[in-house]
Amino acid sequence: MRDQQLFQPQDYLTPKWYLFKSSKLGNVYDSIPWEQLSACLPKKNKGPGAPSWFSPQGMFGLMFLKAYLNLSDEKLIARFNTDWSLQLFCNKLLQDHQKIKDKAILSRIRTYMADHTDWQQLQEVLLQHWKTDMHNTHVLLMDATCYESYIRFPTDVKLLWESCQWVFEKQLYRYCKILGVKRPGSKYIDQKRMQMSYDRSRKKTYKAGRKRKKSLIYLLSKGLGQLQCLLNENPQIQLHLHERTYLKTIKKIIEQQQFLQQHPAKELKNRIVSLPKAYVRPIVRGKEAKRVEFGMKAHLLQVDGICFIDTMEFRAFNESTRLKLSSLKHRSIFGSLHQLGADRIYATNKNRKYLTEKKIFTCFPKKGPKVNNPAESQLRSLISSQRATVMEGSFGVHKTAYGLNKIKVKGEKREMIHVFFAVMMANAVKISKRKSEQAPLLQAA
Structure with a gap:
């Protein structure tokens, strides 16, 4: 992969280049100031991974193509491997026997652009x-x-149950299996059956929802305590950065849900509505079709x-x-x-x-x-x-x-x-x- 060649000056005289410049994508290419944009990135690529494969123009080109073609990251890379016009747009003309095999390269480029550009x-x-x-x-x-x-459309019950699943299944039970210790006692299996029954019910009344929230708040607080005790007793366990972020988010969620349970009539600011996207907030738009976005x-x-x-x-x-x-x-x-x-x-x-x-x-x-x-x-x-x-x-x-x-x-x-x-x-x-x-x-x- 590293023996790929950048687009060389002599390549501007090839028939591919003239066909590209006469196309709609070529017209879009001419409307973008590539040199000025490339100067906004650091001169030396910082960090391993994606930046080493593409030049600054190539990284900007992929980001523009992502919007222009409206494709997923994986489909865009597959299209890039077989479409020489996209390669010319990104100043990265592949040879006949070459292709990009890394499906996550666009995600790393996006992260690099977000960290190093304004x-x-x-x-x-x-x-x-x-x-x-x-x-x-x-x-x-x-x-x-x-x-x-x-x-997914957020509800308090869904948010609490996702938090319980992460604490018990992805953390507590997994580390108990790794350490070879007995699982601490909890009613997680019983609550899982009750949650499945609640999800299957067609009519979810306010009374049933409030009862589920009360049970899940108790279960989640108990699970967080058990997980913290396990981490304190086994200092060799080191949580990854994303796991520490999830744990911090779940602790904030349970604080907010306890407040809402005690004060149901009060409004809560900065309310978390998604566990993987904790930064998203509800925005009241007042539209007829979508009241909240x-x-x-x-x-x-x-x-x-x-x-x-x-x-x-x-x-x-x-x-x-x-x-x-x-x-x-x-x-x-x-x-x-x-x-x-x-x-x-x-x-x-x-x-x-x-x-x-x-x-x-x-x-x-x-x-x-x-x-x-x-x-x-x-x-x-x-x-x-x-x-x-x-x-x-x-x-x-x-x-x-x-x-x-x-x-x-x-x-x-x-x-x-x-x-x-x-x-x-x-x-x-x-x-x-x-x-x-x-x-x-x-x-x-």
Whole structure:
């Protein structure tokens, strides 16, 4: 594998290269500033594994292709081995007898990118490169959306039972077998039968659920105590990092569930809803189809159909407080800002005052006595229509075409970098289409 060759300058004269450059993927390739992006990574690859196989351009290329093709990691590597156009895109042309056998290489590249890059810096590089192909940069649209994580719908009973399974089956009983000691007494087998009976029941009443939670809280607290005693008596047992993280998460879960059991009417902040993705929080959206979503809330800005990310957080936040900062970001990149389109949630008195001082026209409905100016009403309606159709439509494109419907990537930073490359790849496709449409016009002129 290490005898693979990077794409050499003489390879630019081959028929493969000309066919690649005339394809849609080749147009996307031309719209990405590879040298500037590669400069954002460390000059020397740090850490074993994936970075040693690919150049910086190859790592960025794989991340873009992951979103462009909307494939799983394993299927993307299989496609990469048999498609020379993808290899040219990543600057890694394999020989006829070579192929990548490591199925986890893309996961390690994603981890390396998340640890050694700042997505805001990468976004600034891309926007500086693309802004020459953007028009109407004086108009800014903004809105927030939620990119959901791939987790099962959370309930307290499911969360407690998963924690009990991990403590007893994957830790306590496994270490008892390794050490050759007798299992400590518990009612885990009886509770397992009761849990199976509860899962099979079609109607899960509130009373039955509360009874199950009470039993599982008692079982989990007992199992944690027994596991801690076993670890104290056998110091040769060293938990791995992910096991220590799971154990810390389970201790936090039982604290929260005990609080909810004692205070059922009180609201609990920072509630854990998933054991493998403990950073995910419930986000109340108030939609008719989905009242609550579980994942990342992102505040996006759009200029001339090109989206860029203002912030991404795994918690609920009020996007109206980001208006002033978002407008300043727009001015720093594109210069002037004269028109702004946003939802009614942004139309607070504080935001209205700021926009009036900066002489920025908005689509917000007027307050007080209304003077109907036909030109202003028409412009306000046009901006509002663009925000509701073009911008919200781009959210649907991200989720359906670029793999952001249900994010299966695990890890807070890795999910963020995954969302970033998907949004930027959608922008690169739009920029490449504009350039390909303008090329015949320029040749005719």
